[in-house]
Amino acid sequence: MPHPPRIAIIGGGPAGLTAALILHRGGHRVSVYEGESSGQQRTQGGTLDLHEDSGQVALQRAGLLEAFRAVARHEGQEARVGDPWSGAITAGGFGPEGSMDKPEIDRGDLRQLLLDALPADAVQWGHCLSAMEPADAGRHSLRFANGVQAEADIVIGADGAWSKVRAALSACQPLPTGITFFEGWIAQPAADIAAMVGQGSLFCFGGEEALFVQRNSGDRFCVYAALKRPSDWLDAQITQQGMRA
Ligand SMILES: Cc1cc2nc3c(=O)[nH]c(=O)nc-3n(C[C@H](O)[C@H](O)[C@H](O)COP(=O)(O)OP(=O)(O)OC[C@H]3O[C@@H](n4cnc5c(N)ncnc54)[C@H](O)[C@@H]3O)c2cc1C
Structure with a gap:
């Protein structure tokens, strides 16, 4: 060499x-x-x-x-859990594992x-x-x-x-888990949404669906909608109704 x-x-x-x-x-x-x-x-x-x-x-x-x-946004470590049906914040704080040193960066x-x-x-x-x-x-x-x-x-x-x-190195290929994430952005969140999310992330789990909202720099919010569905079901939905729907 x-x-x-x-x-x-x-x-x-x-x-x-x-x-x-x-x-x-x-x-x-x-x-x-x-x-x-x-x-x-x-x-x-x-x-x-x-x-x-x-x-x-x-x-x-x-x-x-x-x-x-x-x-880095040290305050971005705040993690909240929201009830998907009532919108109530059921848990909050700085993450389950206790580490206070995992700040966020875009x-x-x-x-x-x-x-x-x-x-x-x-x-x-x-x-x-x-x-x-x-x-x-x-x-x-x-x-x-x-x-x-x-x-x-x-x-x-x-x-x-x-x-x-x-x-x-390997013949291994990724395997679909059956969970698909859709990513969206809110450029100017309304005050009540911003208050609900807090300084970091809000997680809402509802059965086979979940919604995660992350505050990014400039107070823009990144929103992930996660769905547990077979990929052919998702493909059919997207074909019929479009990605936005
Ligand atoms: C939906 C989702 C949400 C996530 N949320 C979080 C989170 O909240 N917090 C967190 O810390 N982590 C999160 N992660 C994990 C994080 O994204 C990864 O750990 C990180 O991106 C891995 O970095 P990487 O550089 O290895 O790969 P990647 O970020 O995937 O970068 C790979 C790069 O390689 C390039 N590339 C791909 N193929 C080729 C090719 N053939 N030739 C040349 N270039 C190529 C791509 O364009 C890309 O720039 C999330 C991941 C996903 C999928």
């Missing part, structure tokens, strides 16, 4: 960018290949909580713990923090891995949907649940 080895990271989500920054700080040459065309292509989803003994350890190694703590803000600390050319946007094959001398050949080909000595798969890289 050449020194330094060429390291390719597939996926520029929280895991891929954090790994890239830690390796970069260690003097390694790293390229991140991300399928999205830019950091702004889509809303990144709701907030993430970074725990003292996992996510925060990684950010410390990446040199970003102080920067994270400066923008995914987009975390991604930007990591991107700002990496060299400008570290991420190759618009590079969606379509295949990875063995190449000469133990290297790996990477083919991307945009026609680009590359080689690397080490490949790190950080390409999420439907990882293409995983196939190099």
